[in-house]
Amino acid sequence: MIKRLGLAALLAFGFACRSSTPPQHAREAPPTSPGPSETNVQPQLVDTPPADVSHGEAQIGGPNASPAPVDARLPPAEPARLRRIRFEVSHKTIDIAPGVKYAAWTFDGVVPGPALHIRQGDTVAFTLVNRTNMPHSMDFHAAEIAPSKYYVNVVPGDSLHYRFVARVPGAFMYHCGTAPTAMHIANGMYGALIVDPATPRPRAKEFVLVQSEFYLSSKPDASGAKSLDWSRLLGLVPDHIVFNGRADQYATHPLDVRPNQLLRLYVVNAGPNRISSFHVVGGIFERVFQDGSQANPLIGVQTVNVPVGGGSIFELRLREPGDYPFVTHAFADATKGAVGVLRAIAAR
Ligand code: CU
Ligand code: CU
Numbered sequence: 001m002i003k004r005l006g007l008a009a010l011l012a013f014g015f016a017c018r019s020s021t022p023p024q025h026a027r028e029a030p031p032t033s034p035g036p037s038e039t040n041v042q043p044q045l046v047d048t049p050p051a052d053v054s055h056g057e058a059q060i061g062g063p064n065a066s067p068a069p070v071d072a073r074l075p076p077a078e079p080a081r082l083r084r085i086r087f088e089v090s091h092k093t094i095d096i097a098p099g100v101k102y103a104a105w106t107f108d109g110v111v112p113g114p115a116l117h118i119r120q121g122d123t124v125a126f127t128l129v130n131r132t133n134m135p136h137s138m139d140f141h142a143a144e145i146a147p148s149k150y151y152v153n154v155v156p157g158d159s160l161h162y163r164f165v166a167r168v169p170g171a172f173m174y175h176c177g178t179a180p181t182a183m184h185i186a187n188g189m190y191g192a193l194i195v196d197p198a199t200p201r202p203r204a205k206e207f208v209l210v211q212s213e214f215y216l217s218s219k220p221d222a223s224g225a226k227s228l229d230w231s232r233l234l235g236l237v238p239d240h241i242v243f244n245g246r247a248d249q250y251a252t253h254p255l256d257v258r259p260n261q262l263l264r265l266y267v268v269n270a271g272p273n274r275i276s277s278f279h280v281v282g283g284i285f286e287r288v289f290q291d292g293s294q295a296n297p298l299i300g301v302q303t304v305n306v307p308v309g310g311g312s313i314f315e316l317r318l319r320e321p322g323d324y325p326f327v328t329h330a331f332a333d334a335t336k337g338a339v340g341v342l343r344a345i346a347a348r
Helices: 001-018 042-048 181-186 228-233 333-335
Strands: 080-098 098-105 116-119 121-132 161-163 170-175 189-194 206-212 240-243 253-258 261-269 274-279 285-289 299-300 303-306 310-316 322-328 338-342
Touching: 080 116, 098 253, 170 181, 170 261, 170 310, 181 206, 181 228, 189 206, 189 261, 261 274, 261 303, 274 310, 299 303, 303 310, 322 333
Parallel strands: 080 121, 116 189, 206 261, 253 338
Antiparallel strands: 080 098, 121 161, 170 189, 206 240, 261 310, 274 303, 274 322, 285 299, 285 310, 322 338
């Protein structure tokens, strides 16, 4: 790992020093013989020249066997002002990194839970059905209701129903709130609820990115799946930090956009522990609605923290064709999987 981190720093430097866009997947030829002054310089860099660099943390493109990525596009908001949302809680094995399976606790069988998109003023009629053998619950950050009445445990085989009006626009987290909450979140019980303002935002290409962490047991279960290591969680030592549930998936499968197109990224940080220092390499954010607030957006900024349990809305344009990595700029976390790529392709 130490060797990899050292290489990552050098790769990042090499990436930053490029003066023009290199061809995709082109590899620079290693020198045939090192000069006298190069003999003590990082021999591994010569062995693995800097190419396909997504800031050094993950290779852009990947093995064809890589599973299809989780769809990061924001689903459209439906016209109905009463939104009926029904989630079933189930325990299910999921893929969180190449070759790594995880025994997750899920909303509707997926991690993160389904991305939800509504409009300010919509009423959410929510039903939670518990198909597992332990209590679970649901906490919507977009709701202003009494937790003691609604964020209560649903016992195995039972269900819960409540309603709320989404009065405030933003990018909100939802999650299971059953104690210990860190355990339920770390096992996969979270997602994003996007509430559009009453006056619609300008048209843009929109993606939802939920950052989160996985803390793995050293030994898999009989099926080969890892599960939560509670001591690693309390020690703040995640094994994987991911966008939308899988390490590096949008580096392996970049998100296609157009140059100069307005992009809007809804970044929700589920944690349960790590702050996201969200950054797009090669871009500057036109506007950032910090923690989803409509008031006083940040203008012309490079990196903005998304707090654990919060969500910020990032607007930017990529100025020329090419690959633009997005990361948490806490690079230990990017090295563990919190990296993806926006691929700007000119229209033909
Ligand atoms: Cu739960
Ligand atoms: Cu919460």
